[in-house]
Amino acid sequence: MGKKKDLSAAEKSEIVQCLGRGMKTLDISRKLKRDHRTIKRFVADSEHRRVRPDKGTLRKISARSMHRIKRADAKIPLHSSKQIFEAAGASGVPQTSRCIVLQTLATVHKPSIRPPLTNAHKQKWLHWAEKYMKTNFQTVLFTDECRATLDGPDGWSSGWLVDGHPVPTRVQRQQGGGGVMFWAGIMGTELVGPFRVPEGVKMTSAKYVEFMTDHFLPWYRRNNYAFRNKIIFMHENAPFHAAKNTSASMAAMGIKRRESHGVASILP
Structure with missing residues (x-):
């Protein structure tokens, strides 16, 4: 009985067929006239061989x-x-x-997130903070919008990236699409709103002025003159906040623009 280690393709095929018929490895070795250890080694390797999931x-x-x-x-x-x-x-x-x-070719990565701030933005933030450090913020009405979008996840999304390529950054958005936006203000312990902004999460200056006229202005005028005279209205420097049309419309409401450093607008 031969003791060669290598089995030919025909022998391997016949071993598989014999196993399918229920033959034992010893009987197969006698039939093929091969060493029993060689047959058992082939069967053991076949049992632990990983099958390709792609099927060719x-x-x-x-x-x-x-x-x-x-x-x-x-x-x-x-x-x-x-x-x-x-x-x-x-x-x-x-x-x-x-x-x-x-x-x-690649591996799965999540986008690295960075705020859309440059060094110039940071300097303006610092200048604003130094200037208004002693302001009584109990008279400041902080306002902002928040969104709930349906255009996909923002934080945990991931995708394929070619090995060796830098991971792209994703700028955090303020307005997206396919969802709803809410506006609210807070001053001291008082909450103004929240109010839903119509037409999804996209905002223009005209829509912002219309929203302020319908929702903020009634609350503002319900307060007495002394309160309105000392209140400071703050909103961030989003494009529709900083637009000339917004400033002119709010001035017509009796809220005059004090200044803007590209960071926030304070309007008494």
Whole structure:
């Protein structure tokens, strides 16, 4: 009985067929005239061999397609495997196969988040804080908008990124789409609102003035003159807050713009 270590493809195929018929390894070794240890070693290796989950799909992806996939991932980083393959013109590939291909090129990352502040912004913040350090903030009405959007998650979203490429940053947005926006103000222990802003989360100067006229102004005029004379209205320097139309309209309401340093607007 031979003791050669290597089994031919025909022998391996016959071993698999014999196992399928319920034969024992000893009987198979006698039939093939091979060492019993060789047969058992082959059977043991076959039992622990990892089966490819893609079922041969990867063989259909050429080197040229792999190059297009890598280039697409570099152009649209942090996107899903489906979006990357569609951009590369390789639609129709199963998700498991897409992920196996991308694992050879890229890894999954979350976008790094940074606030949209430059050094100039920081200096203006510091100047504002130094100037109004001794202000009685019990007379300041702090206002802001918040949003609840339906355009996807902001914090935990992730996507594929080509290995070695820097992780792109995602600027935190104030206004998005496909959701609702709320406005509220707080002064000391008093809460003004909250009020829902109509037409989703996008805001223009005209819409902001209309909203202030319908919701803020009635509350403002219900208070006595002494209260209105000392109140300081604060909102951030969003584009629709800092617009000339907004300043002129609020001045017509009796709220005059004091100054703006690109950080906030204080209006007595």
